[in-house]
Amino acid sequence: MGETAVAAAAPEPRSRRGRRSDGGLATLGFLGDFARGHALFSVYRLGPDQTRYPNGPCEYLIDCDDGVGPHEVCRFDGADLAPRWHGSWNGDPWCPWLMKRAKEFIAE
Numbered sequence: 001m002g003e004t005a006v007a008a009a010a011p012e013p014r015s016r017r018g019r020r021s022d023g024g025l026a027t028l029g030f031l032g033d034f035a036r037g038h039a040l041f042s043v044y045r046l047g048p049d050q051t052r053y054p055n056g057p058c059e060y061l062i063d064c065d066d067g068v069g070p071h072e073v074c075r076f077d078g079a080d081l082a083p084r085w086h087g088s089w090n091g092d093p094w095c096p097w098l099m100k101r102a103k104e105f106i107a108e
Contacts, residue, residue: 020044021063021072029061031105039066041073041098043105062102073098078106 018026020042029044042063048055057079063070074083074095083099085092 019070020061021070022061026070031060031108034101036094036097039064041101042070043102045106046075060102060106062098076102 020026020028024044024046026042029046031043031045033040033042035041042065044061044063046059046061048058057077059075059077061075062073064073065071072086073089074085076083076099081099081103083095085095089095
C-alpha cells in the first residue's frame with residue numbers, strides 16, 4: 001500500500017492561539033503579528049471605548065510574547081495614536097519601531 005506525502009502545515013502564529021494579555025481571545029480583533037529577536041508582538045483592534053457617551057475612538061493593543069505568555073506593551077486610540085506604554089516599555093528604544101509596525105497593520 002502506497003503512502004501519500006502531505007505537506008506539513010505551517011504552525012499557526014502564537015498570537016492566534018490562547019488569550020491576549022487582557023484576557024480576551026487572541027483571535028478577536030487580531031490585525032497581525034511581527035517578531036524582533038525572540039519576541040513576538042501582536043496588534044489587536046479592541047473596538048471603540050463604550051464607557052462614555054458618545055462612544056470614544058477605536059482602541060488598539062500591542063502585546064508581546066517572549067516565551068512566558070502575552071503581556072501588554074501599550075494601548076492607543078485611533079484618534080491621535082498617542083501610545084500609553086505599559087511599565088518598563090515606557091521610554092524603551094524599541095517603542096518608535098513598534099508603533100511604526102502597528103500603524104502598518106492598522107492602515108491595511
